[in-house]
Amino acid sequence: MNLMKSLTPAAAIIALPQMGLAQEALIGEAALHTQYIFTTLLFLMGGFLVFFMAAGFAMLEGGLVRSKNVAMQMIKNIALFSIAAIMYWLIGFNLMYPGDGWTITGWLGPFFSTTSLDPVGVAPADAALDYASIGSDFFFQLVFVAATASIVSGAVAERIKLWPFLAFVVVLTGIMYPITGSWQWGGGWLSEAGFSDFAGSTIVHSVGGWAALAGAIILGPRIGKYKDGRVHPMPGSNLALATLGTFILWLGWFGFNGGSQLAMGTVGDVSDVSRIFANTNMAAASGAVAALILTQLLYRKPDLTMVLNGALAGLVSITAEPLAPTLFGALWIGSVGGIIVVFAVPMLDKFKIDDVVGAIPVHLFAGIWGTIAVIFYGEASLITQLTGIVAYGVFTFVGAMILWTILKATVGIRVSEEDEINGLDMAELGMEAYPEFSKG
């Protein structure tokens, strides 16, 4: 009996030859259906939570830019999500998961392979009963790629033109992210090499961070940011909004990491999802506390934006392995993430890389850290993890540099000096986010 208890119900059935065949099939079928529903539900829940991260990024970035660029940051964020949704359908999903239905024929020709959902009222015989519905899987994967694009928009804020930025998003979400994503999650070479990145510290966050770094370098810093050898802070216009954005991202991360268990239909799986929730929360908390204490020690004043970014860095850090660590493991992994951010932000300023919201420290540096931290808990070796980090870095950074450079050379990516000083909102959109509040 003990052995049977440790099996899933469906598996246990198969182990019971003394049952009648019809009953055996029937009960096993019912259990499989239930598992399918649970896992599909996990993707739907995880999906809407990660969807909401789009709002989180928008609020975080909208709060950290100056008020003259807030409307632009809003339009960028809603547009990038929308473009990601379309591009990932048009090509990305099947490019990333080639085994799941990629076909180079069809009316869109050899270059596109749009996503096809399960038919309406799909029969169990036609569904992936050991996994989940295509619609839920597609939705869940899609909100991940959008997160990658959101990371970029924060770093290059306050000086980039709208349309070239969106052109970059088209390529990033339709082609670049799906190609590198397929290396691991599509069953590609890194997956076979033993690389381990549970929910995407590298695959999602570092990729976004590399693309952001390339953009920030090619664009150059905002006017006046580095002048006379000094760094001139440009405080965010609405820290309440930035805090809201951080809380929304933290909320969404439960879906991000929890959903990446990719299964919720057994006792073991739902318990694992629970571990992931608890660890994810702990890493965020410890990242925030680490940044709080460290900024107090370093600057004698705690820094709210550092605390917000510390929480986010804690979240990114635990994303590569939110399951295996104990809560204490999540605590120290997240703390290191928070510490990294506090040191990395001024370091980027030393190199005159102007990352408006701190996206590069949070998503790239903490993403690398989280991917390395897997070796303490996962079964991956340091060498494999470094291979993955470097492979993603080289491909994405080089690809993004090329793409930004092409955009710069052709349509131009930076607004005019006058437009930048007046603010992108009036210059590019002809509107203001806060038209009535007079500026001090």
Place this chain on the structure above:
Amino acid sequence: MNLMKSLTPAAAIIALPQMGLAQEALIGEAALHTQYIFTTLLFLMGGFLVFFMAAGFAMLEGGLVRSKNVAMQMIKNIALFSIAAIMYWLIGFNLMYPGDGWTITGWLGPFFSTTSLDPVGVAPADAALDYASIGSDFFFQLVFVAATASIVSGAVAERIKLWPFLAFVVVLTGIMYPITGSWQWGGGWLSEAGFSDFAGSTIVHSVGGWAALAGAIILGPRIGKYKDGRVHPMPGSNLALATLGTFILWLGWFGFNGGSQLAMGTVGDVSDVSRIFANTNMAAASGAVAALILTQLLYRKPDLTMVLNGALAGLVSITAEPLAPTLFGALWIGSVGGIIVVFAVPMLDKFKIDDVVGAIPVHLFAGIWGTIAVIFYGEASLITQLTGIVAYGVFTFVGAMILWTILKATVGIRVSEEDEINGLDMAELGMEAYPEFSKG
């Protein structure tokens, strides 16, 4: 075996005469219980997501009105939701679903029929095992009616008195919406005629839009909006908030459309919910992108508020049939919704109908479009769909005109000119939403 696989577990059991009766009943019972739990859970999840749309409407509207009217918009939104909750309990739910427990007796007399929930710890024998718990169903339906009322509050903002508006909400949510809702969702004549409106493009959104249109006409435009033959834009005071509201509405729409599957206990149903999530997201994305591109082409500058409303129009458009279309279908249906908004907003201005937030284009026009679009995917005929659209339109518009007129003739619905200029917040509430930010 293939046949069995295509049945739900519960149905399959019934097909197996060779099983012992007791076992048959037992396994079937377990499967039914599980299905009941899943569908109830769908309503609870869908319900809290749609509940949150109340916050979305509040933020959207609060961001699009001028700062002197923000506190009023906040109080209207929280009050209208609260009133809807009470009225729908007091009379609406049983009026809309007469078969589900309507009784004209009881201590409240023949005029009211309050909602009764399942008893605590309801026994399976007493529960609607083929559906869901009454509490979850009531909650899910209730948040829908609140959405209808929210639509109205945006269109008539910045000039309507608080209490007459709330009186309108009482009648709309307690009587008007439930009556028309019963035509279709209560199994009434339109349902029998074959009208098709999956989650309420017409039943919820157009109804709100018609009521809003009537209100905007009776109220007249804001002072200074149409002067000297020109339209004077009155920019929203906080576009970050408006963007947040849009994202929250988008989030809530997964519950709105997904929950309207009304079942999640089988492989087919949960897969359908997944289709709906994916399609809903695609329609929002394509509506946003369509509005983005179109405003760039028309005005040479993208318009953030149009993009926000484009996303919402995409959502409204897909609401009548979020299940049947392919993702490409959702894309083009949503795009048309976005395009409609861009053209309809200035059109309303031509008629000097002052819709502060664009609620009429988004909810009425895109709602009509979505209801018509069903004919390309659903089984409804154009004539049936038009019949429904006209029936809902005539009843709601005429009813709302009468109600607004009565309110205008008795208590008055519009604040004084002085109060409107000073802002409703100080005049009606004696407070300001942003008391410290000096106005430019």
Place this chain on the structure above:
Amino acid sequence: MNLMKSLTPAAAIIALPQMGLAQEALIGEAALHTQYIFTTLLFLMGGFLVFFMAAGFAMLEGGLVRSKNVAMQMIKNIALFSIAAIMYWLIGFNLMYPGDGWTITGWLGPFFSTTSLDPVGVAPADAALDYASIGSDFFFQLVFVAATASIVSGAVAERIKLWPFLAFVVVLTGIMYPITGSWQWGGGWLSEAGFSDFAGSTIVHSVGGWAALAGAIILGPRIGKYKDGRVHPMPGSNLALATLGTFILWLGWFGFNGGSQLAMGTVGDVSDVSRIFANTNMAAASGAVAALILTQLLYRKPDLTMVLNGALAGLVSITAEPLAPTLFGALWIGSVGGIIVVFAVPMLDKFKIDDVVGAIPVHLFAGIWGTIAVIFYGEASLITQLTGIVAYGVFTFVGAMILWTILKATVGIRVSEEDEINGLDMAELGMEAYPEFSKG
């Protein structure tokens, strides 16, 4: 058959001796697994909803303080949540639920007992199949204790130093709340005495309220609040944000109360969760409407902040017994909560207790009311309920007074007069929440 129908599937199986033992065990096992997954899922969903209340408190408080103290309120809220997460792991959870794994040995010595989660991929034989995963339970309980701390931060806002406040949070979340929590939810003496507090009107909300009251008394009122025998209102700086916070709290309360059913795997349980959702919503709605009408009657102008607090008081009021009442019961319980707030806010001012956001009326007074209201629906006696109310009150208020006094006597808890006038943001953090909006 009727009897069987009224049993849960798992229980029914046990009642069927004629089935083969193996099949019996198998089907029962499957049903148990499914129940475990559902209840774990309830905690995960409830948990992320209650987590989001941290954002709700932050926005509510950030909207109700003056703009010069907003950044401080943000950092307090994200820090208190993070500290709660760490302290509850370090000691609180096992202190509160001693039966669930408390052990005074281990490397942290006799003073700490950190939480251990289920192992990765826990086998069903090792899981609490009749309940839920440890991770989900821990996560769900943890977000409750954070709510308690959030309540305090609002009442003592605009004058308390950051670090002493956080030191208070360390003790409150790590020791005080867990000790009193164990009296009831840990199976302690109040639980045995028959005290009834379903989701924590007393255990969570009043405890937060008592701690807040002690803090507000020890701190004293803000400079200028009570001067020349009059109360000088200090309006919140952003009522849109405060409204958003209220809606988020309302949303989170579905998880707060619904999750406290602690089971979702049977027809009866999920139907009970549904009742709780519907009742929770009704109490919030009726609290809001009561405050709306009452402020209109008393002051001839509705008061938005009272309406927001009325909704919250309705929610607190129903929290002690959200299951047993009918919807009408929820309506009148919630209404009384809303009425209490409207009268209690000026009453506190009479005593010159300066509660910046109204946390004491909402959480303490309505919490007491809700705990008493149980006697009309639950099986608890008035005397038992009063015993619990007094026990929680004495322990928490006295403990908090001692703790605040120690902090005051040692490190000091109040900022300097100059810092208070200039605002805590510049004084303690060196930054502003809205640096660009000039103050009127």
